[in-house]
Amino acid sequence: MDWKLVLRLERDFFARYTPVVAKELIGNVLVRAIDGVIMSGRIVEAEAYRGSEDPASHAYRGMTKRNAVMFGEAGHSYVYFTYGNHHLLNFTTETEGTPGAVLIRALEPIEGVREMLRNRGITDVGEASNGPGKLTKAMLIDLHLNAEDIVTSPRLYVRKVRRRDFKVRSTSRIGIGEGGEYDWRYYMEDNPFVSKGKLSQG
DNA sequence: AGTTAGATCGGCT
């Protein structure tokens, strides 16, 4: 398949107010292509992190080597490593100079389920990608995919899905200290692949 | 079903 012909989310989708991008990402399909194998999953949970006004964001205290991509052009990946074990995937948002990113927290597996389970070392599909660290391990996403331009990349992009026959709910974000006053976590109502955070289903 | 500790290392102060 020619990846250029795939209908994907374009730059202008991402170059908007971060919480709107997070909310509208729900229902679209994250695609990871590696060695001719496609792995994909419907995005069912995402969180917005927005620079200057948001103490939970990595960009809150200014630009560093790690978070620099958050300050750049929208539509790039921001992958970082945490807790000594986990890679977390974000997509950059807003316009250049205004830092923003959306953390992808959970997927409903679609294609390449067998490969995802193998990468995870498990057999239960329900546990394959229902958490931000789980989905990156399932799809072999690590630091080498940081700063990827997902508007043009053949390896990582978001397939556009028009049908929106589901409801999106919001809560405060999971695993943060300050910033709990913003309801910037969005998830697909009644979807079993939403992660099991402390504030899960509202 | 719910709680908790340990893993493990890059980035920041």
Added chain:
DNA sequence: GCCGATCTAACTC
């Protein structure tokens, strides 16, 4: 040195 946008195994009830 310390801590983290987490996950899992190991425990208790």
